[in-house]
Amino acid sequence: MRLVVWDLDETLWPDTTLERDPSAPLPAPDPAALDVVRALRERGIVNAIATRNPPSLRDRVLAEPWAEHFAAVRAGWGDKAPAVAAIAEQLDIALTETAYVDTDPFVRAGVEHQLPEVRGLAPDGLRALLPTLDRATTAEAARRTELYRDEARRRDAARAHPDRESFLASCRITLAVGEARAEDAPRVDELVARTNQYNSTGRRPADATVLVGELRDRFGDYGLVAAAFLREGVAELLLVSCRAAGKGCLEGMLHELARRGTPLTIPVVPTERNVPLRLALRAATDSATTDGDTVVFTLHRVPPIPDWLTLEDRS
Amino acid sequence: MTTVRDLLVQLLDDPSVAALPDDTPLFKGGLGLSSLDGAALLRAIDEELGVDVAAEDIALESLETVGTLSRFVAVRLAR
Numbered sequence: 001m002r003l004v005v006w007d008l009d010e011t012l013w014p015d016t017t018l019e020r021d022p023s024a025p026l027p028a029p030d031p032a033a034l035d036v037v038r039a040l041r042e043r044g045i046v047n048a049i050a051t052r053n054p055p056s057l058r059d060r061v062l063a064e065p066w067a068e069h070f071a072a073v074r075a076g077w078g079d080k081a082p083a084v085a086a087i088a089e090q091l092d093i094a095l096t097e098t099a100y101v102d103t104d105p106f107v108r109a110g111v112e113h114q115l116p117e118v119r120g121l122a123p124d125g126l127r128a129l130l131p132t133l134d135r136a137t138t139a140e141a142a143r144r145t146e147l148y149r150d151e152a153r154r155r156d157a158a159r160a161h162p163d164r165e166s167f168l169a170s171c172r173i174t175l176a177v178g179e180a181r182a183e184d185a186p187r188v189d190e191l192v193a194r195t196n197q198y199n200s201t202g203r204r205p206a207d208a209t210v211l212v213g214e215l216r217d218r219f220g221d222y223g224l225v226a227a228a229f230l231r232e233g234v235a236e237l238l239l240v241s242c243r244a245a246g247k248g249c250l251e252g253m254l255h256e257l258a259r260r261g262t263p264l265t266i267p268v269v270p271t272e273r274n275v276p277l278r279l280a281l282r283a284a285t286d287s288a289t290t291d292g293d294t295v296v297f298t299l300h301r302v303p304p305i306p307d308w309l310t311l312e313d314r315s
Numbered sequence: 316m317t318t319v320r321d322l323l324v325q326l327l328d329d330p331s332v333a334a335l336p337d338d339t340p341l342f343k344g345g346l347g348l349s350s351l352d353g354a355a356l357l358r359a360i361d362e363e364l365g366v367d368v369a370a371e372d373i374a375l376e377s378l379e380t381v382g383t384l385s386r387f388v389a390v391r392l393a394r
Binding site: 059062063149197242245246270272275276277278279280282283288289290293295 | 331334336342343349350351353354357369370373374375376378
């Protein structure tokens with residue numbers, strides 16, 4: 001046995017949540033049941049909760065101090081069997097190694113009927129099994145619950161921003177990059193003068209190749225929003241308009257600059273205002289070193305561009 | 316005393332951030348902060364806690380995970 005999924009109402013705690021005042025604190029778990037939970041955890045067996053309650057109960061349970069003993073909590077209105085199966089799948093534990101604990105024999109039988117591999121147990125039956133279960137032998141086994149919980153939190157964090165990538169993909173963002181033409185000069189001057197947040201050094205070098213980037217998406221045309229002054233493998237000045245931030249301009253420019261030769265270094269003179277550029281370069285380059293007051297970001301190879309960005313030749 | 320996590324909770328308006336493990340990346344593969352979010356976080360840390368991370372860690376190496384940034388700020392506050 002590696003996973004024990006607990007029913008909540010009338011099993012892990014003695015109450016029925018829906019019959020309580022929703023603004024009242026959650027009930028305390030039955031101490032005897034919690035002892036069993038702890039004993040299982042010490043044996044490297046993972047505990048989880050599946051409850052037929054509003055989905056919002058999950059976060060309230062996870063905020064309770066005793067929830068640290070549980071690797072997963074599911075609250076919802078569906079049948080118990082799919083919930084148990086989903087927890088086992090989430091934790092990558094076979095159903096044959098899973099037990100379901102409920103005081104209600106009807107619910108246990110229902111789970112066993114739908115999931116014949118799962119063993120249904122009453123809390124007393126589970127307690128009686130404890131002496132037959134070995135203690136955890138490895139540190140990983142003893143920490144298994146924490147590892148699962150960390151993983152679940154990470155997934156939750158990623159889920160909090162699920163739409164960003166698909167949203168960007170739906171925007172049809174295109175960056176056209178090419179060497180600056182004579183008529184681009186006024187706009188390049190303007191970028192040099194006005195860009196603060198995505199401005200690498202503030203110093204415009206002489207005798208550099210100037211690459212510019214024009215951005216558009218399905219909402220419209222942003223115009224010329226990026227410029228880079230390249231000289232002998234060094235992007236001496238890199239500028240992106242903040243209107244274009246987060247739309248792949250920096251990644252696209254770095255890709256095009258590195259295509260002209262690697263290693264490519266991007267020195268940045270830190271200012272109060274250019275923190276966004278420093279952060280973006282940290283994410284987009286291979287390394288960062290400090291040289292006195294300058295941070296030097298380096299690309300050793302041509303970096304990939306985001307899936308949702310289309311790069312075009314601007315000639 | 317306000318913590319880096321408190322400021323992250325405020326920034327993202329998401330109480331669950333308070334319980335995230337220390338090794339949760341701040342940017343890609345974790346909280347998914349944008350570089351502008353990261354800059355806003357550092358501004359808040361400077362204003363609320365008086366630690367100017369962007370000036371003291373110019374390569375911003377402390378902005379890896381929730382834990383690395385929390386520790387960087389804690390060490391500066393302990394001085």
